[in-house]
Amino acid sequence: MKRVIRLVLSSLCAAAVMLGAAGCSGDPKVSTAEPATLPVIGPDSSLPTGTAAPSPSADPTVPDTTKATEAPVPSTEETSAPTISTAAEPTEPSTAQPTGPQPSVPDVPADVTNFRTEGTNGYVIVIDPGHQAKGNNAQEPVGPGASETKAKVSSGTASRFGGRAEYQVNLEVALKLREELIKRGYTVIMTRTGHNVDISNIERAEIANGVNADAFLRIHCNGNDNASVQGISIYYQTPGNPYNGALHDEAKALNKCLLDHMVARTGGRNAGLVESDAYSGINWCKVPAGLIEMGFMTNQEEDAKLQDSAYQMLLALGMADGVDEFLSTRAPKNR
Numbered sequence: 017m018k019r020v021i022r023l024v025l026s027s028l029c030a031a032a033v034m035l036g037a038a039g040c041s042g043d044p045k046v047s048t049a050e051p052a053t054l055p056v057i058g059p060d061s062s063l064p065t066g067t068a069a070p071s072p073s074a075d076p077t078v079p080d081t082t083k084a085t086e087a088p089v090p091s092t093e094e095t096s097a098p099t100i101s102t103a104a105e106p107t108e109p110s111t112a113q114p115t116g117p118q119p120s121v122p123d124v125p126a127d128v129t130n131f132r133t134e135g136t137n138g139y140v141i142v143i144d145p146g147h148q149a150k151g152n153n154a155q156e157p158v159g160p161g162a163s164e165t166k167a168k169v170s171s172g173t174a175s176r177f178g179g180r181a182e183y184q185v186n187l188e189v190a191l192k193l194r195e196e197l198i199k200r201g202y203t204v205i206m207t208r209t210g211h212n213v214d215i216s217n218i219e220r221a222e223i224a225n226g227v228n229a230d231a232f233l234r235i236h237c238n239g240n241d242n243a244s245v246q247g248i249s250i251y252y253q254t255p256g257n258p259y260n261g262a263l264h265d266e267a268k269a270l271n272k273c274l275l276d277h278m279v280a281r282t283g284g285r286n287a288g289l290v291e292s293d294a295y296s297g298i299n300w301c302k303v304p305a306g307l308i309e310m311g312f313m314t315n316q317e318e319d320a321k322l323q324d325s326a327y328q329m330l331l332a333l334g335m336a337d338g339v340d341e342f343l344s345t346r347a348p349k350n351r
């Protein structure tokens with residue numbers, strides 16, 4: 017059975033990002049940069065020595081002129097049933113608010129890029145919370161050596177129902193995932209720990225490349241003009257990708273594990289694995305990567321879940337389970 021579906025959504029967040037159309041499926045409702053309000057994710061923890069990379073300088077002169085531009089993508093073509101048939105019930109209750117003694121997970125300082133916390137099991141996972149408070153419409157090549165360029169990074173989509181913006185939800189889930197992976201022994205690197213940073217999609221990929229990451233998880237939420245569309249999907253390159261098609265099989269293996277476990281944990285709709293070469297943040301990767309669309313902020317029911325801390329924890333646990341499974345048959349690349 018062909019498991020990978022060719023799913024193209026008319027207002028795909030990721031497509032909009034990579035195609036240079038800011039704002040995913042429309043104007044983000046949140047337009048001002050808020051102070052970072054990072055969740056406390058470890059009791060009584062001290063700050064580790066971060067390896068903060070110099071943040072690239074923003075170009076404040078670049079006008080934001082693309083808010084009304086929709087990515088020119090074809091209409092939706094969904095051809096596959098969900099690949100998971102036993103995904104009705106979350107398998108574990110929320111553990112978002114532990115009450116007993118917990119392993120100490122070092123907290124993160126705000127607004128640091130390339131922030132590393134050492135683990136013990138030899139594997140290195142890079143987590144990229146998609147977007148940032150303020151997009152950067154300056155251009156960068158869509159792939160190594162490409163003449164085609166796309167926007168460095170957009171500010172992402174946003175809740176249509178009064179909730180927080182995508183870049184905020186992405187970081188909330190990413191921090192939960194970081195905590196869980198550290199507890200499981202992984203070395204974890206965050207491309208960003210706050211919202212007030214400026215890192216392009218290439219720079220995010222190069223953080224993962226620079227450490228030869230065992231897996232690179234790019235955390236996003238989706239949007240669509242059709243408010244009924246919902247589900248979890250993961251994007252990665254085709255086998256014929258001119259930049260890194262050789263990574264297709266590994267990426268597919270990783271993302272199947274991630275998607276299966278995320279659906280199992282959350283009971284969310286399986287919207288499938290999607291192969292595409294439209295994403296600069298994937299095209300620049302030299303390690304197995306997935307662009308994880310956790311759900312649609314344009315669907316009221318799913319947006320409510322995405323805004324909920326307990327549901328976010330289930331998403332994070334699913335991703336951690338997927339990482340566990342993917343790496344269970346692979347030796348650490350850095351050991």
Ligand SMILES: [Zn+2]
Pocket residue numbers: 029030033040146147172173182236237238
């Ligand atoms: Zn996004």
